[in-house]
Amino acid sequence: MDQEKTENEQKKEFLMSYQLAKRDVTRLEEQLAELRIGKMSPGCEIGDGLPHAHNATDLSSYAAKVDGLEREIVAARYRRICAFERVRNCIEALEDEREKLLLTYRYLRGMRWTAICEKMDYSWQHLHKIHARALKNFKTCD
Template structure:
């Protein structure tokens, strides 16, 4: 009974470590979305959507200051969050680098930082699928959060 509880706690800890490491990918995706949003805002200002109804339309330059303020606000928010996200990415990679075993470092970096598939990781480190997964399990056990 006690052995099952210990095993369950260990599995929960491993899952928490995996989620922590997956945080790197989440942060990268958040940064990409923010960059895309700013790029779209700039592009929409340069190339506003065209109304093809055959009627002449005046271009409205009056809202330029409002647009500039909105863009500035979005860029400041992006920079603030980018700083926090870059710090989070650095924290994750630094913790991976603290591992003593180079194979363990490689497997975690390839899997969670470079987002490689297991087959590609096996080829890259020159080990079988099974041995690569054993290295991954040992790396998660040795990884400190």
């Protein structure tokens, strides 16, 4: 039983890899947006009231940070696409259509169990039985 649980946990981790990659992209995009907002509306400094020139390195440092984050976002988007394809291909290898649909809703679309119950018109208990069967039949195809 411990072996099976470990195997199921590994399968779930693989299936969740797309959602994790998707969250990474979102997190990086939010960081970039915050960086841009911070540069467009910097905090007001209270000083002597006289205008001061900003250090020229401020802009080059900002540009370097933006460029670095944009490169990370492109790489993260590529990882997300690859994760999606890997997970989708493995799900599509299942024979049972209900199992495919359930795993697609849960792990590719990121739907909650209650929404999947409504969408597939199954009780929570029945849905989890299908999920258990799907995990049993699921093979990672790396």
